[in-house]
Amino acid sequence: MTVMAEGPPRETAAAGGPPLLEARGVTRVLPGIVPTTLVHDVDLIIGANELVAITGPSGSGKSSLLYLLGLLDLPTAGEVLIRGQATAAMSEEERAHTRLATLGFVFQFHFLLPEFSVLANVTLPMRALGALPPKAMRDRAMELLGALGLADHAGKRPDQLSGGQRQRVAVARALANDPPLVLADEPTGSLDSQASEQVFEILRDLVRARGKTVIAVTHDLEIARRMDRRIALMDGAVVGDTIRETS
Amino acid sequence: MNLVLDVALTHVRARARQTLVAVAGVATGVGFSIMMAALLQGSQEDFIRQLVNAMPHVAVSDERRAPPPQPAEEVYDAARIHGLKPEARRRGIKNPLATMASIEAWVPGAVAPSVKVQGILRYASRDVATSIVGIDPNREPLVSELPKQIxxxxxxxxxxATNALILGDRLAEKIGARLGSKLTVQTSDGIRLTAQVVGLFRSGVRQVDDTTAYALVKTGQILAGQTGLVNELRLRLDDALAAPAAAARIERETGYKSVAWQEASEDLLNAFVVRNVIMYTVVGAILLVASFGTYNIISTITHEKARDIAIMKSLGLPERTVRRIFVLEAGVIGVVGALFGFVLGYALCVAVGSIEITNPFTDVTHIPISWSPRHYAMAAAVAVVSSLVAGLLPARRAARVHPVEIIRGAT
Incomplete structure (x- = not known):
């Protein structure tokens, strides 16, 4: 399956401007009697149009790092910058708005709202942002679902779909506001190999055809190997950052 | 549809049975509050109506509120007078016909003259102190319910008959007089005449039925020993509530003490204030209890929907929006409950209003119910506000849910 191209990528790795996403000395410590360090002093620069895998063994802090990069969690120390803009000092509302407009999330579990139709789930972020008229939201949602081969399922509820289909709906929802950055937390973790392959191809095409940057946490080394860039974590710290040689 | 409204309605619909219970709680509260208010106010209005009907709206008597000013007081700014006995005035309202005409000229209602004399009825060697009220049978129906009470x-x-009397039924019973009985009336001034009982009345007010006898104005004047005497003017106004204003104007214009019914029964009206306090307290308590149901359901929904809240927040819905969703859900329960409560309240009022009170002496009456949109508005306002407050607490908690904790918990 391929994702329909929609013109030239909007975000190009243009020289000069600030990087899409930057982590500066990001550390996250869980408070407690014995404080636990989840992420330790991570420095990262991720530009536009990258396909990045974050890998590492269980408990290495992959997901924690992703939540910090996605502004779902706040670092204990350090700073996450989105397009050069610091986020730690933002209000809850500003951070939520940044998430809505520039970030798309895909989780291991689809996390769709069970009472809402597929279409309603996909339009939800657009309605929350409120930048488009209702008709345009619907059209865009249908276009996204069509591109992901789900046009026939728009009226169904999430529990009427297979796991792979649900995960594709989640991808469509992540793309709803056309964010430059998509964060995926074990997006294939709960799928069989065929569905995993499909979802991986979709994520790859987001980068290739739509110019997005995708950062995926995965422990599936086979999939990670096929990504453009791999960031390896161990005990919360970056231990490897390799870029795949493209032929 | 608005996103917040859409999500809120979906949540409420998805938990139909629990929502229904909460709505039923609010509706019951609203319904019974409306009934209580209608019943209490209805009985109060009925009581006042009876009170107002039993007495003149304004009574103008030949008394004055203050003793007449002394000439010295009128001339000097300050005067001290020792041992003065105010001059006794001739009884009665001066020039009663002209006074009546001047009042009738502007007052919206009717005026009737009367002569009140204290006397003793004597019949079969039984003596009973009695107020003899001389009335004008042509004017009396305009200002009192007497014709209906006969x-x-x-x-x-x-x-x-000569010196005809209409006695209160309890008074007649006390002295053993019947229709046609001839009895003796005697006053403190020694005037004495023979009178005949030509009618019996029952006002329902015991004190009146025990001690009052009606006669013609002329008979009253004979007993008072003063021809042309009228010592009380009684007014019935088209609008009973205008009585204090009319009384004040009459007093200003004529100088005679004019008492509106509100002044005469001030203590009763004060008792109604206490009743109203009780009513609003009870109604408020009912609605407050109903709001606990709302709190319960919103708490349950936020608990069950913790994952959905985390999802919405992870997508980028701000806390404000999440909070609004759940407050709105509580509002929906409050509003729907209030609407059902209106129906219930109306039905209860109709049901209670159809209960008959039978009384051997009066016609069949129904329990008095007051129909007022104010009761509905008040009950609805309290129900919706208390629902919103009940929803606000869990909504605030829900909005603070940390998405990462929930998302981690799911994996």
Whole structure:
């Protein structure tokens, strides 16, 4: 399956401007009697149009790092910058708005709202942002679902779909506001190999055809190997950052 | 549809049974509050109506509120007078016909003259102190309910005998007099005449039925020993509530003490204030209890929807929006409950209003119910506000849910 191209990528790795996403000395410590360090002093620069895998063994802090990069969690120390803009000092509302407009999330579990139709789930972020008229939201949602081969399922509820289909709906929802950055937390973790392959191809095409940057946490080394860039974590710290040689 | 409204309605619909229970709680509260308010106010209005009907709206008597000013007081700014006994005035309202005409000229209602004399009725060697009220049978129906209260005889029968009397039924019973009985009336001034009972009345007010006898104005004047005497003017206004204003104006213009019914029964009206306090407290308590149901359901929904809240927040819905969703859900329960409560309240009012009270002496009456949109508005306002407050607490908690904790918990 391929994702329909929609013109030239909007975000190009243009020289000069600030990087899409930057982590500066990001550390996250869980408070407690014995404080636990989840992420330790991570420095990262991720530009536009990258396909990045974050890998590492269980408990290495992959997901924690992703939540910090996605502004779902706040670092204990350090700073996450989105397009050069610091986020730690933002209000809850500003951070939520940044998430809505520039970030798309895909989780291991689809996390769709069970009472809402597929279409309603996909339009939800657009309605929350409120930048488009209702008709345009619907059209865009249908276009996204069509591109992901789900046009026939728009009226169904999430529990009427297979796991792979649900995960594709989640991808469509992540793309709803056309964010430059998509964060995926074990997006294939709960799928069989065929569905995993499909979802991986979709994520790859987001980068290739739509110019997005995708950062995926995965422990599936086979999939990670096929990504453009791999960031390896161990005990919360970056231990490897390799870029795949493209032929 | 608005996103917040859409999500809120979906949540509420998805938990139909629990929502229904919460709505039923609010509706019951609203319904019974409306009924309580209608019943209490209805009985109060009925009581006032009876009170107002039993007495003149304004009574102008030949008394004055203050003793007449002394000439010295009028001339000097300050005067001290020792041992003065104010001059006794001739009793009665001066020039009663002209006074009546001047009042009738502007007052919206009717005026009737009367002569009140204290006397003793003597019959079969029984003596009873009595207020004899001389009335004008032509004017009296305009200012009182007397014609309706007559059980035997008629008002017009006062013209059929010399010194005719209409007695209160309890008074007649006390002295053993019946229709046609001849009895003796005697006053403190030593005037004494023979009178005939031509009618019996029952006002329902015991004190009146025990001690009052009606006669013609002329008979009253004979007993008072003063021809042309009128010592009280009684008014009935088209609007009973205008009585204090009318009384004040009459007093200003004529100088005679004019008492509106509100002044005469001030203590009763004060008792109603206490009743109203009780009513609003009870109604408020009912609605407050109903709001606990709302709190319960919103708490349950936020608990069950913790994952959905985390999802919405992870997508980028701000806390404000999440909070609004759940407050709105509580509002929906409050509003729907209030609407059902209106129906219930109306039905209860109809049901209670159809209960009959039978009384051997009066016609069949129904329990008085007051129909007022204010009761509905008040109950709805309290129900919706208390629902919103009940929803606000869990909504705030829900909005603070940390998405990462929930998302981690799911994996």
């Amino acid at each position: 059980r035997q005889g008629s008002l017009g029968a006062l013209y059929t």
